[in-house]
Amino acid sequence: MHLSLLQPIIDRPGPWASVYAEVPHSTEDAAKQRELSADAAARQLAEQGADRATCDAVREALAGFRADGDSAALAGRAVFATDGEVVLDTPLAGRPAQPFAAWSPLPRITPWAEAAADNAGCLVVYVDRMGANFELHDDRGGAEAGKVDGVDWPIHRTATADWSERHFQTAVENTWEQNAGEIAEAAQRVFDSCGAKVMLLAGDPRERRSVHDKLPEQLRAVTYESDHGGRAAGSDSTALARDIAHVRAVHERDHVADVLDRFRAGAGVGGTDPAYAATGVPALVEAAREHRIDTLIISPGGADAGREVWVGPGADQLAVRNSELQYLGETNPSAARADDALLRSAAANGAEAVVVRDPAEAPTGGLGAVLRWSTPTQHE
Known part of the structure; x- marks a missing residue:
């Protein structure tokens, strides 16, 4: 995993409050549970010697959190604070292995790494012959990551076979290829900027294959294709969600295996x-x-x-x-x-x-x- 998320807390002097907390959901007393959890964390920090301002900042952050939208799928949070300020408040897709509050010279970041290890982001590219939509999927769900529209004419072939129509069909296929190239270039840009580790092409079979073939070799090596889902509204499917989960898991497994091979050698x-x-x-x-x-x-x-x-x-x-x-x-x-x-x-x-x-x-x-x-x- 890349560690850029930790940059705000890397060189800032401590001591640090580090809190790993569960996020209560779908209960009538969720707000009360958050308040009790926040009070308990602040009390534990104070007992370890944390200053009043930092304890109050942590309590406010934990008690004031509202789980809605994409955050409704979250099961935990990691909060890091010092000198009366919450410096980093980051979601955890899974419940913390052991919820705790610690006051220490360094932020307790290893539990965050353990929770984030399986959260390889997947860029899903919904392809058709006119362009593509991009979504970034991780443990928090899916989020729009942009779109690209190619040339829209000529785009449809005809069924006739005279010379002029064959010429037109060649132009149509050239348009498809041109659009595939533009999609591939846009996919590279979005992939580089969004932090994804793996890419999944969904939609028109011919166009996604053409896009795949036009990707740079390094990106092609971490790109998969799905027969499910598409660019049209309503095309999302449970089967596509399974494909996304599968390629994320495969990527993480293969990456860890590669690192261990390098380490052993x-x-x-x-x-x-x-x-x-x-x-x-x-x-x-x-x-x-x-x-x-x-x-x-x-x-x-x-x-x-x-x-x-x-x-x-x-x-x-x-x-x-x-x-x-x-x-x-x-x-x-x-x-x-x-x-x-x-x-x-x-x-x-x-x-x-x-x-x-x-x-x-x-x-x-x-x-x-x-x-x-x-x-x-x-x-x-």
């Missing part, structure tokens, strides 16, 4: 040297400080996840020992969890993360990384 993104993979907190901390992490691997419950490391206000300020960070210039380091510190560094430096739920498949200790390069000397 030690190949990383630059070669076949075993030094392109790292495991163990000391090696991971060193790689994070040097911006060498390409993909961070996290396994929930791993022994290393909660191991203590030392951090400063900047994402690059992390160390295994307090004295080491002081030597690097941070005069007042704080203790933090290894998983949160490494994830913060990964987000700050453009890395991604994957969550491996099977401990047998995960790195020893539950934390690992595929590296961009093996050593600073090699990079130079």
Whole structure:
């Protein structure tokens, strides 16, 4: 998963309030439940030493939430606040594995990563011979992402076979091909800008195949086709929803498998040297400080996840020992969890993360990384 959503909280000084809460639905007392949950979270934060203004900001955010529209499908929320302000309030498609409120030097972002791991966005392209509509589907549902209209004449073939009509039919087919090219170009632009990880073409079989063939190779590799749904009003179907869920799951499974293969081989993104993979907190901390992490691997419950490391206000300020960070210039380091510190560094430096739920498949200790390069000397 990409970690750009975390940017607002990466380099802002703490301490931080991190709250993972369930979202009550479809009950007469949902508002009362939200209020009770908000009060409980604020009380827990205060007991841990959070300031009054931050507790009040969290309470207000949790109690004031209204689940409607796309948000009605949400089952949880993650709220991050500091210095009396909610900095990030993000939905969770599933209920938090363990609702909690924490006051800590770093935001508790690893539970967010665990919840977001399966939420690969799918760009659905509803195709016909005149253009396409785009929708982005994730665990929050579907949202319009734009449209493209091609040339609308000539667009329909005739049944006659004299020379003039054959000439006209050739022009029609040229229009189809031209429109397919415009759809493919627009699909590339929308895909790059919307954050989707996989694309699904639905609608006219001939046109979607033509669009597929005109996509850039990299996008074509993550593009699927569905025989269900279409551009016309009322074409959405339960079968299309199943196809969307299927391609999202397949993409996430294949991506995690690819990362694990790279990790096991030690190949990383630059070669076949075993030094392109790292495991163990000391090696991971060193790689994070040097911006060498390409993909961070996290396994929930791993022994290393909660191991203590030392951090400063900047994402690059992390160390295994307090004295080491002081030597690097941070005069007042704080203790933090290894998983949160490494994830913060990964987000700050453009890395991604994957969550491996099977401990047998995960790195020893539950934390690992595929590296961009093996050593600073090699990079130079």
